Amino acid sequence: xxxxxxxxxxxxxxxxxxxxxxxxxxxxxxxxxxxxxxxxxxxxxxxxxxxxxxxxxxxxxxxxxxxxxxxxxxxxxxxxxxxxxxxxxxxxxxxxxxxxxxxxxxxxxxxxxxxxxxxxxxxxxxxxxxxxxxxxxxxxxxxxxxxxxxxxxxxxxxxxxxxxxxxxxxxxxxxxxxxxxxxxxxxxxxxxxxxxxxxxxxxxxxxxxxxxx
Numbered sequence: 001x002x003x004x005x006x007x008x009x010x011x012x013x014x015x016x017x018x019x020x021x022x023x024x025x026x027x028x029x030x031x032x033x034x035x036x037x038x039x040x041x042x043x044x045x046x047x048x049x050x051x052x053x054x055x056x057x058x059x060x061x062x063x064x065x066x067x068x069x070x071x072x073x074x075x076x077x078x079x080x081x082x083x084x085x086x087x088x089x090x091x092x093x094x095x096x097x098x099x100x101x102x103x104x105x106x107x108x109x110x111x112x113x114x115x116x117x118x119x120x121x122x123x124x125x126x127x128x129x130x131x132x133x134x135x136x137x138x139x140x141x142x143x144x145x146x147x148x149x150x151x152x153x154x155x156x157x158x159x160x161x162x163x164x165x166x167x168x169x170x171x172x173x174x175x176x177x178x179x180x181x182x183x184x185x186x187x188x189x190x191x192x193x194x195x196x197x198x199x200x201x202x203x204x205x206x207x208x209x210x211x212x213x
Contacts, residue, residue, distance in 0.1 A: 016055055017120055019118060027103065030061075034082060037075070040085065093143060104137065118130070124167045124168075127190065128183065169187060
């Protein structure tokens with residue numbers, strides 16, 4: 001919960017208890033600070049420090065040195081990506097490989113730290129969050145090209161509101177047919193993975209088939 005953004009004209013803010021926000025912090029703050037550290041932005045790392053949230057300050061890092069200290073593997077992956085960007089010798093597919101390695105590394109850290117955030121959500125929303133995070137693991141090996149246009153085209157059909165008790169894909173009345181299909185396929189992917197205990201190459205192909213059918 002927050003004390004802002006409830007009424008028209010209120011300043012906007014994001015709850016520190018938000019699972020989505022916490023993961024997005026690690027998928028934005030770490031890449032940005034690693035970019036600063038790599039020199040690609042032309043900014044001294046001494047000049048960049050983020051402000052901490054109102055609570056759970058130990059769950060985050062706020063500058064280059066603290067992120068390196070707390071999350072060395074993730075920062076290493078992001079730095080490797082930026083060094084290849086700077087070299088101008090890597091192909092687009094090679095850059096995607098390094099990008100996904102860094103992205104998954106950040107997500108792995110965040111999922112471990114913020115697992116307890118899921119208790120704030122309905123079972124349906126928590127299951128969707130787990131399914132979405134798992135799906136990213138399936139996107140990484142084939143180096144899915146996360147260009148702005150392709151990412152937008154996919155994400156615009158994700159649920160437009162929080163899921164609540166009673167929501168059952170593919171029968172959610174205020175969701176489009178495609179939104180219901182995506183949500184159903186994500187949930188199915190998570191269930192199959194959960195009960196088989198391993199990543200199966202065919203699952204990603206099946207998910208793509210569900211989206212296109």
